[in-house]
Amino acid sequence: DAGVIQSPRHEVTEMGQEVTLRCKPISGHDYLFWYRQTMMRGLELLIYFNNNVPIDDSGMPEDRFSAKMPNASFSTLKIQPSEPRDSAVYFCASSFFGLAGVEQYFGPGTRLTVT
């Protein structure tokens, strides 16, 4: 299996621009998570999906952030408009539900820089 795939790996954009981060989970996994990592706040959950349905979006910072999962193999995290404080590494992770499926497998992350 190729693991969790994220694109792009690096994104540099100017303040006010729209940014879209993409994720392909591991085939067969029914949970997908978006995390953000910053020096100040560490690793924090933004939102997660189960069977393509958003379950907990309490970590989404504000209305500028939105996430979708149109099918089992694809999810996007969009920031519009972007701000310098959004600069961070964004991770996507996936897992499947069950006694043997408690681990979350992480993608390589997208490093976002907003200037």
Add this chain to the structure above:
Amino acid sequence: AQTVTQSQPEMSVQEAETVTLSCTYDTSESDYYLFWYKQPPSRQMILVIRQEAYKQQNATENRFSVNFQKAAKSFSLKISDSQLGDAAMYFCAYRSALVIQGAQKLVFGQGTRLTINP
């Protein structure tokens, strides 16, 4: 809400020696999972080891083992025979075992940066 605390921002150890990273957590739940993840400079999050709270036996994966003290809510990671490739950020994480929606997220500690001295 659950919290995870790693009180050692940085640790260093000589190659081939043993080092222990500390983690404490707070929860009112009786069943849960604990994890240690490794993040090398490549920034990839790699699962090192997991522990189920209902198991009394401490988990072991090759050179990595944990000391799980449920009553004290402590979950330390011991790395034996440290190697240069072990240099990384290490994160402790908690996950509820509740079978309800909303319980599947990981709660992370702030991390410990481990340096291996040759």
